[in-house]
Amino acid sequence: MADAAGRLSRLAEEVLGAPLPVRIRAWDRSEYGPPGAPVLVIRNRRALRRLLFKPGELGLARAWVAGDIDVEGDLYEALDLLSGLIWERGTAAEKPRRAAALRALAKPEVRAAARELVTLAGLPVPPKPPAEEAPKSHGPLHTLRRDKEAISHHYDVGNDFYELVLGPSMVYSCAYWESPDATLEEAQRDKLDLICRKLRLEEGQRLLDVGCGWGSMALHAAREYGVRVVGITLSEEQAAYGRKRVAEAGLADRIEIRVQDYREVHDEPFDAISSIGMAEHVGRARYAEYAADLYALLKPGGRLLNHQIARRPLADEDAYHVDEFIDRYVFPDGELAPVGRTVGQLEDAGFEVRDVEAIREHYALTLRAWVANLEARWKEAVRLTTPGRARVWRLYMAASALSFERNKIGVNQVLAVRTPESGTSGLPLRAREWRG
Structure with missing residues (x-):
């Protein structure tokens, strides 16, 4: 068994x-x-054995989460070096690389090496998946029940853990950085305020915050702009935390936090809707319904700010599939779409799309800040959740930071209006006046 590293390499x-x-x-x-x-x-x-029984990304993910493999040195550098071999699926380089691997497997010397790997692996018994893995769901995607289970898997892992990673802002979406030297708190405050300005919120108006998280957007909008807010989330833990923050801020008369699906909201109309980092959970099959529902909830002249991660378009869109690591360990049933499709579906629902702002680099900075928070208090993070869960968050956030930096994925704020028949949008003549 000596020199296993050399034999594996x-x-x-x-x-x-x-x-x-x-x-x-x-x-x-x-x-x-x-x-x-x-x-x-x-x-x-x-x-x-994990790789033999589940070759590819899922086997590697299970080995990482279980602590069977680790990285010494710069995690970002390691992921960057390995990304072309593991995570860059759907790219122009994927098919020739896969074809070369299949040709190699036909060689006698490679088959002999594969038999050696089986010997190295030991007992031919498939290891149990780590407890942090979400069970594979069956049945139709994005039903009310299934969406609630998926949200619970990701968000109901302990508010104390999220406080450690996200910092005092408790905002779990891309921040808006004036410069890389700004603090995470400053960047998250600036993001919330940018959204309020884009929505042109005014005192007395009514805002629906879809996917309200721990209540940060609701608190900022009510405190700084005097609006009344309904925040909805599918996470029981988020809702309890948000309600506590609202009560402590003395804003219970202006903010209501509900455990509710956007499809169950029927107390329209609203002057504005914010959907920040939530639409990634909606899914392709339900997106038209999502856009139509939000349109119906707005009064004529009402505004929507849709803040959403986007992927690059594929030559064959039907070939799109969610990474197995993300699907099993991070966001079950989550789906990304190109920004063009998102804009088109909002328009199909009746919205007039007035502005699209790409802030891809901002998410890379945000993720690196979250990873730094996690690594700085690693032992506490492990204590607050599990070693496997902490390892999931570290890997997915670091890998996602690289994906944003390399333009594999992006994030966009889309401002859309339910423009009335008169054609008066209510927006300023000069584009992006909200910048101040």
Whole structure:
């Protein structure tokens, strides 16, 4: 069993047709790979069994969450080096790389190496998935029940844990940075205020905050702009936390936090709607319904600010699938769409789209700030949740930061109006007057 690292590295090189860009350290203390590179630590043979029984991203995810593999050195650098081998699916490079791997597997020497991997892995028994993995759901996507279960998986993991990661703002969406030297709190405050200005909120108006989280947008809008707010979330923990914050701020007469689906809101009309980081949960099959429902909830002249992550368009849109790691461990049933489709579906619902602002780089800065918060208080984070859950958050946030930086995904604020028949939108003549 000596030199497991060298044997694994040579096997990977045979299959990939190129040396691994990271160094490997195996459970037998052997090391192999480029000096000075980040180290992929394979702590036990169970990690290999996970890959054998679930080849690809899900097997790697289970090994990471269970602590069977780890990274020593800069996590961002390691993910950047490995991204072309693991996460860059749907790109122009994917098909030739996959074809090369399949050709390699036909070679006798590679088949021999694969048999060696089976030997290295030990007992031919599939390891149980880590407890943090969401069970695979069946039946129609995005029913009321299934959406509530998916939201609970991600958000009901402990408000204390989220306080640690998000900081005092308790805002779990892309911040708006004046510069990289700003603080996370300043950037989140500026984001909330930007949305209020885009919506042209005024005292006495009524705002619906869809996916209100822990109540931060509702609190800012009520406190700074004097509006009355209905905030809705599917997370019981978020709602309890938000109501406590509202009571402590003395704003219970202006803010109501409900555990409610957007499809169950029937006390329209509203002057404005904010949907911040929620529409990613809606799904392709339900998006037209989502847009139509929000349109119906607004009074004529009412405004919607839809803040949503977007993916790059694919040559074959039907080939889109959610990453297995994200689907099983982070956002079950979450789906991303290109911004063009989002704009088109809002228009199909009757909205007049007046502004689209891309803030992709801002999310990379936000995610790096969250990762820094998590890493700085790692032991406390583990205590507040589980080691596996903390590892899920660290990996998905770091990998997402790189995806935003490399333009694999983006995030956009779309301002849309339910323009009345008179054609008077109520917006200023000069575009983006809200910048001040």
